[in-house]
Amino acid sequence: MKKVVMLFLKGMAMGAADVVPGVSGGTIAFISGIYDELLRALARIPEAALQLLRGRVGAAWQTANGNFLLILFAGVLTSIFSLARLITWLLEAHPIPLWSFFFGLILISTYLVGREISRWHWSRMLMLVCGTAFAFWITVVSPIQLEGTPLILFFAGALAICAMILPGISGSFILLILGLYAVVLAAVKSLDLTLLAVFAAGCVIGLLCFARLLSWLLERLRDLTLAFLCGLMLGSLNKVWPWKQTLEWQQGSDGRQTPLVQQNLLPHDFALASGQDSQLALALVLAICGVLLVWVLERFASARRVASNEF
Template sequence: MPAPRAASFRPAVDVLRGSLIGVVEVIPGVSGGTVALIVGVYSTLIASASHVVRGALALTDVLRGRGPARAMEHFRAVTWRIVVPVLIGMVVAVIAGARILAPLVAENPVETRAFFAGLIAASLLVPIGMVGRAWSWRLVLVAALAAAASFVLSGLPAGQVADPPLVLVALAAAVAICALVFPGVSGSFLLLVFGLYETTLAAVNDRNLPYLLAFAIGAVVGLGSFVGLLRMLLDKHPAVTLAVATGLMAGSLRALWPWQDSTGSALPPGDDLWGVIALTAIGAAVVLALVAMQYRLADGRSPR
């Protein structure tokens, strides 16, 4: 009985997972790929995205008179029963997050950064655990170098472009979307660095169709170009890839130091220290609860 009952709730749980991924995608410094890893759908999404891209490329066989068989084989390999609910949750969460969560972050920056810092810090346990006994001093060095790179990137000054050309929007989207499939890199933070974060949120809220279309085209091109490479790395060099992800996640914590000035420079802790510590602990607890939920759904197996 427990197994069928869990299966009946699976679509709703996958919508919730997609919502969590979508919500953090509007928060600079927090990686949607990290949350996908935490909630246990990362490998499924990467594999499915790879098949969608390869299937789309294989559609050229129809123009060559070879038929759609190869393309359909890739499309059938997509785990649609998981991908569709996750995508629905992501889209709804991004739209809602642009209206609700973004102002919340703007009005309560210290508190929200503290919460998400706890989330990311606890989520380090996920890739560390997936590497498992394969950890060696070489992998630790790889993780340290990735952490240093992420730390430097997180400290880059952010600007703002009020009326960007659509070509720039597409190029920025092509780069930022890669963060969705690689843990530890925040797509929203990259948009912040490019000066397009607030502009993109405004485009979502205002339903700026030309802007959103340019963004979507860039995202599709970027995802199609990157996902195959990432899938190959995960298949052939999983330990190294996960070590890099661990380092990127650790280094990105710089962007989530709770006390910052208007330029993003770190400030010393304020009088709200204990409240910030409590929120950080709550964020960590949320991650641990999500990981526990994933283990339960997977019948005790490690996250996919």
Template sequence: MALGERVGHVLRGTAIGVAEAVPGISGGTIALVTGVYERLIASAGHLVNTVRYAVSDLPRGRGWTRAGHQLRQVHWEVVIPLLIGMLPGLLIAAKLLEPLLADYPEQTRGLFFGLVLASVLVPISMIGRPWRALEVGALVAAGVAAFLLTGLPHATIEPHPVVVLVAAAVAVCALVLPGISGSFLLLTVGLYEPTISAVNNRDLGYLAVFAAGMIIGLSLFVKLLQWLLEHHRRMTLAVMTGVILGSLRALWPWQSEDRDLHAPGDHVLSIVALALVGAAVVTAMVIAERRRLRRAARDLTEETYETTHVR
């Protein structure tokens, strides 16, 4: 893999890390927009299999063969640069975006609204044409469900280790499911601020429990999602599209603390301008990614032709 592509994956990881810290934006959406989503899902599935085979085979003396084979299937050339970029992205977002959400909530949500709205074009284009009636129905149902979920009022829950473990297991699903924001789920149950505080203050006890919950959540969820993408790809993408559209409710700039939606009010021009900027950023990312894929496909075709011609 070329150095430029590795750097690109680090930057993609940074964007995913930032997204995971922002309520309303899904890291899975950013992964989908930047073209690394399916390789991430496949790699996560192989890692889960590695652990499963290691736990079952090694104690029985069957060796490392099956686990080692799964480990070699991981797209390390993508996963490692993404992880390198995700950590600083998450830390930077935790420091900078939290005060922006507190001091300029409407403008910040406007920017995020534009980002997420433009990203919905990615799963739609992946489905292609024609859309079947069942897929349209799945999109609508998923959109309504996401709309209702993102309208739930804030809750306040004590950050007991068991609660943190369960919340992390659920929230981490958002890392691999476009349209669902892990930070937003934490915000809904009242654990967003304690988690951000733990990140900023390096509360290793809290973070260790949270990390354990993430591992449990990924182990339970990622294999199901991988199976759905392999066997029901179009329907799964249709549901993802509906979830992304429905979750835009959480990013509507004009809403109360109880998440009641209001008509456009103050700062309309600045909010609309920021939404357009957000949409333009995602559109540029999508165009750049498609050009990269076309260039890679062209290079592969030329390489295949040259190899065949020499022979």
């Protein structure tokens, strides 16, 4: 029961992260020690589906590690449906403390992922630079505005879910770039089952295809892949920088204004430009809290792995 509760809570943490544009549930999976197991389970789903078609239900469930996926995604969905309103409110009412917390979380996660690389040399450094450049480009690319048709939502789901399982790239931010974040979040809030079903179908297809590729890369080119993932997280820090000035706004279908193009500012410059308190002390405290939270999670996961190996 303790393992079930812990896995459910890890799923909830992944779901909460995925709601925030710029923060990836894949980062949470990595630092909590379940990333490799998650990718292996997802990569085996097609094989499990074939066994299911042959009537081998028990074998199919074991092949896909069904208990693990069921508990984890129950946590993810619980978090998304229960925390969507809270996260939206925090982003609007207290953006600096929230972004500061995630900045600290991603910063320490970058260090922990880099520590997993067995040996650094030029090829690893090149992949680190490529990952950093790609993630940074994603954070500064000009958003577009796509219409929320079923076909577009299907492909958006496939693309967003690939980003969600990559540490450092947020599926929510991909939706924001495509101009579909407000559409999907509104569907979650209003329980629009038709839109959610189409979006979920795209997520399933994208997840099954991409998880197998990523699992293969981690098995055969682990150091290079980890260096690239480390770069993704490093580059994503540009998006979660707490002090921003909005240059362009976007009006949603509900009439609400959301930031479209932003630039990062130093705390002092932010205070001068906005006339608001930079909340620097609170931001530092919450960034440290993010660092400590990830550090404790990582130590706990390491202790459990050691205990499991000894047993």
